[in-house]
Amino acid sequence: xxxxxxxGQVIKVGIAQMDVVKLPNTIRTSGLGSCVGVILYDESKKxxxxxxxxxxxxxxxxxxxxxxxxxxxxxxxxxxxxxxLEGVQKFKLKAKIAGGAQMFQFTSDKDSMRIGPRNxxxxxxxxxxxxxxxxxxxxxxxxxxxxxxxxxxxxxxIRTVNQGVSEI
Amino acid sequence: xxYNQKITSLHLDVFKEIGNIGAAHAATAxxxxxxxxxxxxxxxxxxxxxxxxxxxxxGSENVVVGIYLRIEGDAEGSMFFILPIEQANRFIRRxxxxxxxxxxxxxxxxxxxxxxxxxxxxxxxxxxSALSDFTNLKIYPTVPGLSVDMFGAIISIGLIELSHVxxxxxxxxxxxxxxxxxxxxxxxxxxxxxxxPDSFDAIFxxxxxx
Numbered sequence: 001x002x003x004x005x006x007x008g009q010v011i012k013v014g015i016a017q018m019d020v021v022k023l024p025n026t027i028r029t030s031g032l033g034s035c036v037g038v039i040l041y042d043e044s045k046k047x048x049x050x051x052x053x054x055x056x057x058x059x060x061x062x063x064x065x066x067x068x069x070x071x072x073x074x075x076x077x078x079x080x081x082x083x084x085l086e087g088v089q090k091f092k093l094k095a096k097i098a099g100g101a102q103m104f105q106f107t108s109d110k111d112s113m114r115i116g117p118r119n120x121x122x123x124x125x126x127x128x129x130x131x132x133x134x135x136x137x138x139x140x141x142x143x144x145x146x147x148x149x150x151x152x153x154x155x156x157x158i159r160t161v162n163q164g165v166s167e168i
Numbered sequence: 169x170x171y172n173q174k175i176t177s178l179h180l181d182v183f184k185e186i187g188n189i190g191a192a193h194a195a196t197a198x199x200x201x202x203x204x205x206x207x208x209x210x211x212x213x214x215x216x217x218x219x220x221x222x223x224x225x226x227g228s229e230n231v232v233v234g235i236y237l238r239i240e241g242d243a244e245g246s247m248f249f250i251l252p253i254e255q256a257n258r259f260i261r262r263x264x265x266x267x268x269x270x271x272x273x274x275x276x277x278x279x280x281x282x283x284x285x286x287x288x289x290x291x292x293x294x295x296x297s298a299l300s301d302f303t304n305l306k307i308y309p310t311v312p313g314l315s316v317d318m319f320g321a322i323i324s325i326g327l328i329e330l331s332h333v334x335x336x337x338x339x340x341x342x343x344x345x346x347x348x349x350x351x352x353x354x355x356x357x358x359x360x361x362x363x364x365p366d367s368f369d370a371i372f373x374x375x376x377x378x
Contacts (some may be wrong), residue, residue: 005169013230014325016335024372031228031320032215034328054218054331067335074251087342103321104236104313144227144321162274 002004010148011050016070017052020082032099034116036072036123036139039096039149040079042088042133046151048075049083051075053099055115058121071130072122079131095133096156096168097123098147100139116140136168175338178212178242179294179368182375183340186299187211189340190376191299191359194249194291201290202262212341219328219336225358228320233271234254235288236325237312239296243370244304245363247295249312250319253347255357260284274290280375281314285327287313295359326362333365348361 008024019029023046029037032052041048051069058071068074080090089106100120120139127134136156138145143160151156159165177239191208199206222228231364235249251259253271261269291326292312300307315322330337340361363371 015320015327016218016331026298031222031318031324033317033321033324037325052363055328070335101321103317103325107218115325142315142317158332 013046013050013052016054016067017050018049018069018075018079020047020049021149022047022086023151026148026150027029029144030146032145032147033101033103034099034119036099036116036119037095037113037147038076038079038123038127039147040083040093040148041096041154041155042074042083042092043094043149044066044092045086045088045156047083047086047088048151048154049079050149051079055120056118062093072119073125074122074159076102076123076126076130076132091131093130094135094154095127095132096136096154097134098138098145098156098158101141101143101145103142137167138166142146147161175215179378180374181197182276182372182377183338183363184211186302186371187213187340187342187359187361189302190295190299190313190361191344194295194359195344197290197294198259198287199222201287202259204262206344207347208342208344213338214336214341215336217336218324218331221327221339222320224339224360225319225323226252228318230319231317232319232322233284233323234283234315234317234326235292235312236315237288237292238310238321239307240310243303243307243363243367244329245361245367247292247309247362248323248326248360249291249357250322250360251357253321255328258346259287263287264341266272276316281300285312285314288314288350290334291359295361305370305374323360326360329364337362 011027013029027050036053055150058074068078100116146159148157233251342359
């Protein structure tokens with residue numbers, strides 16, 4: 001386990017899912033490849049949300065009902081709404097992001113092969129659109145990541161198979 | 169019709185047969201390559217959620233050796249050959265006659281990596297050519313990519329195409345194991361075939377079950 005979280009629980013978020021965490025708990029998502037983990041947090045209130053974004057844009061979806069957490073555009077908007085319900089003001093939100101790797105090097109021209117970088121671009125675009133400051137990121141490369149955010153310290157712990165653990 | 173409603177039990181049986189034929193050929197190829205008996209299980213065809221998919225090879229954080237390729241042509245999809253580290257180590261040691269080879273040792277030896285890549289090439293090639301013969305569909309595999317990393321990070325690339333239309337995935341899962349180590353759940357390799365939803369019709373039509 002990554003963190004010795006202070007008596008708290010670790011809230012786990014799956015692929016294309018999202019959740020909110022409060023002190024003393026931490027929130028984590030594991031095995032991020034081309035997906036991007038987006039943390040939106042309020043430093044003073046010690047509340048954070050994590051979205052495990054899979055695709056850049058909900059207009060790519062061809063479903064009747066969409067899972068908002070799957071896409072960068074709908075996921076970030078929905079998380080802001082969730083955090084507002086917790087009494088967080090939008091202008092106080094900051095962001096940290098990790099993921100968006102390219103796990104396989106391919107010579108295919110298929111768009112899905114570049115999905116990692118496209119997810120990162122889309123997430124940044126959405127953060128800017130909502131006026132949320134991106135404080136730190138660990139994106140790109142070709143390694144999978146497991147991330148865990150601790151609202152007590154606003155630290156994002158990142159574990160990879162090859163480079164060990166880092167903090168942003 | 170939505171992706172989920174399209175699939176009947178007859179369709180699942182067809183997919184099971186595809187897994188059977190493809191993986192049987194691949195297992196034979198592997199057996200010849202290693203001079204070792206390789207057994208396989210009856211393929212499982214399941215519709216699973218993305219998060220359940222993460223559990224099929226020991227959880228999203230489990231570090232595995234993964235070969236991935238795209239299938240293009242008359243039917244499209246993603247294919248993975250996933251091996252637990254220990255089993256991949258045993259296979260590659262046998263192939264390159266180097267008992268010290270270890271995927272966990274950094275940097276991983278180039279010779280071992282290229283042997284693994286070649287093994288992926290041979291196995292996926294025999295899986296897919298069997299599939300092509302069986303269905304009469306023209307399918308072309310891309311050159312396989314290799315990654316030693318968390319299972320979730322590896323498999324999620326295969327979920328991208330599907331994620332446009334669904335939160336579930338049809339997975340044709342065939343596990344293989346060395347003769348004699350069948351009981352050890354941890355040393356089981358997997359072939360995962362994830363057909364793109366748009367290709368279902370082509371596959372069923374080719375087999376006369378549309």
